Amino acid sequence: MVTSPVPDLRIAAANDCELRPDGSHVLYWMNGARRPHHNFALDRAIEHARSLGKPLIVLEALRCGYQWASDRFHRFILEGMRANAAAFEGSSVRYYPYVEPAEGAGKGLVEALAADACVVIADDFPCFFLPRANAAAAARVPCLMELVDSNGLLPMRAPGDKVFARAVDLRRWLQRNIAPHLTDQPRKNPLARLELPRARIARSITDRWPAATSRMLAASPGALAELPIDHSVTPVERVTGGPVAGSRRLREFVDDALSRYEDDRNHPDRRGGSELAPWLHFGHVSVHEVFERLAKVHDWTTDALGPTKNGSRDGFWNMNPAADGFLDELVTWRELGLNFCSRRPDYDQYESLPAWAQRTLTDHESDVREHLYTYEQFDEARTHDEVWNAAQRQLRAEGRIHNYLRMVWGKMILAWTPSPQIALEILIDLNNRYALDGRNPNSYSGIFWVLGRYDRAWGPERPVFGKIRFMSPERTKAKVRMREYLARFGPESQYES
Ligand SMILES: Cc1cc2nc3c(=O)[nH]c(=O)nc-3n(C[C@H](O)[C@H](O)[C@H](O)COP(=O)(O)OP(=O)(O)OC[C@H]3O[C@@H](n4cnc5c(N)ncnc54)[C@H](O)[C@@H]3O)c2cc1C
Structure with a gap:
């Protein structure tokens, strides 16, 4: 062995x-x-x-x-x-x-x-x-x-059968248990100096399942057109898949934008996030590679880990506030979804929501909705709200939604559909159809967070939402910078469907 x-x-x-x-x-x-x-x-x-x-x-x-x-x-x-x-x-x-x-x-x-x-x-x-x-x-x-x-810095099996109900619970657990796992790194150059006998693949296999041609690997429009897939969801220009492009984006982010992460991340007019989610989703970039890069540029070792053990966001990683904030998303939030999906085969079912969330949503199921839209109206960005429509246009055009707006986008689908179950169906479909990072544990964390997963009950109780956390486009406009964003993805933009 x-x-x-x-x-x-x-x-x-x-x-x-x-x-x-x-x-x-x-x-x-x-x-x-x-x-x-x-x-x-x-x-x-x-x-x-x-x-x-x-x-x-x-x-x-x-x-x-x-x-x-x-x-x-x-x-x-x-x-x-x-x-x-x-x-x-x-x-x-x-x-x-x-x-x-x-x-x-x-x-x-x-x-x-x-x-x-x-x-x-x-x-x-x-x-x-x-x-x-x-x-x-x-x-x-x-x-x-x-x-x-x-998948993660923490092996998915490390916490046994524990399912963490909130980010703070996983964060606390990580603060007490992750240190020994941080030194287990996959190899950076596993192919270097590797000598193995050459493999032969039988003709019967290569004839029946021929290797992809270079034309197919170049993903030329002609090659894609021959495949029975949805051609209406078009490739995202200026975003290239693969480990090389992903590592390049990682370097750009760490060198140019990470230090402003805490200040810029919530403002759609600034390019504040890493935008690494698509490469992480397809496994083109590894969380270990990201962590290794952060540790290197901050001259960080596990000796710097702080004493925090109570689940607070501060004082644990101790790289610097920006890197610590980024690591909280990359590790705590990302691995929360891995934990849930690996233990709950019903992770995409409405019934997997916490009991309090289902109760309050049921209590408010018959509340009057101020607006109601069909799937097609959402899909084509035809609601009354310019913020929501802009976010949907960005999703269709760029395969992503700015991080802050993604939350508001989700909350308004709950507000403007006849029931939370229908909202869930629409959220899953739009997110997974258009987002490059969709179909991922994070997709279900984000979508179900809209409906109360990983959250607590909030007051005052409101129509439709009940005790579910509320967000609105109006408040968002007052809080974050998005003038350029609204112009870029507005009704007059090239992205109008
Ligand atoms: C309704 C809704 C749907 C979402 N769908 C997806 C999805 O399909 N795929 C996806 O990866 N994320 C999803 N998210 C979470 C979050 O919006 C994205 O991970 C983030 O916007 C990706 O941008 P970034 O790579 O610049 O993130 P950064 O801020 O640079 O964060 C680094 C990485 O940490 C992880 N991360 C960041 N925020 C979160 C979060 N809130 N929850 C879980 N992981 C996070 C991602 O892997 C991300 O790439 C969703 C959130 C909501 C509210």
Whole structure:
């Protein structure tokens, strides 16, 4: 067996099969952490391959039949696959990119590549269709399949079966328990000086599931047009997917904007956030890479961790106020969603809301709504409110909504729909259809936060919202700077649908 550099807490057997030392290769199905570095699953696959003296095949596949598949997400993922192909080129790992030309065409590929494998490794991502896809493959492959968790600074299994109800609860737990995990880092350059035997992939496999062509990996409009995906959700210009582009954005943010994070983040007219969410979502950028960069520029080590243990936001990371504020989003808030999704298969169901929130929403279900809109009116940014419409136009055009406005955008969907259940359906659909970072644990944290998850009851009790926290476009306009934003995404803008 391998002595693993990957912490045991991050590895889970997905089936009861044995590792087969007499197999011909190790297979890593890179289906969540789509990057060639800072990736515990790749490290684990390499360790198996080295200890067995076998080749390593990395399969990165792109389905076309998943819900909301569109030109926007395909191009972002394909840009990543192209960068990954270049990163593996010249290494002793065989990288196999596959793009499904028709729904279901990729069925059987993992099994075929696993037929003679010693062991299969896949990414342990707790959301969207991935848990189901992993379980289905684990039941069909003839050898041991391991799931490896590269998601957070904290291994998802570290808190046992605890589900944290509020950010402060996880923050307190992190302050008491995260320190030993901070020194467990995935490798920065796992391919450097790696020598493994070359892998061969049988003709029967390459004929039936041919590797993606360079035209497809270039995500040319012609190549995308041939795929049965939603072409009306178009790629976002000036945003490039992939680990290389993601690392570039990370450097830009840390070097140029991080110091202003606390002051600028809430103002739509300033570029205050990292905008890393899409790369984090597709696994192009790892939280470990981000953390490593922050630690380096702040000359920080774990010795600097402060004594705070009560869940307060201040006095724990001790890099500086801006970096500490950013880490609270990146670690506490991001990992709150990982914790929930990995333990609650009902994470996307209305009934997963806390009991107090369901009660107060039910109490106010028959309240008169000042405005009511259909899905189409929301989708086409045709409400009476210029702030809401601008946020929706930004979502459609750029695949994101400014962080502060995203909260108001969500709250108003609750205000302007006939019931909280309908609001939830619309929120999930619009967010996941258009947002590059959608379909992620954070998507469900944010959407369900609108309806009370991770929050407490607020007074005074209001129509429709009951005790759910209220936000409004009017108050937002008074509070944050958004004149340029409103002009940019206003009715006269190029983004009018
Ligand atoms: C209705 C609603 C829907 C949302 N949907 C998504 C979604 O689909 N995907 C998504 O990643 N986030 C979502 N969020 C959370 C948040 O809006 C985004 O993470 C943030 O705006 C991303 O911008 P950034 O990368 O510049 O964040 P930064 O401020 O730079 O933060 C760094 C990272 O921390 C994480 N983060 C930041 N804020 C939050 C938060 N409130 N909750 C959880 N993680 C956070 C993200 O990974 C983010 O990239 C949603 C919030 C709301 C209210």
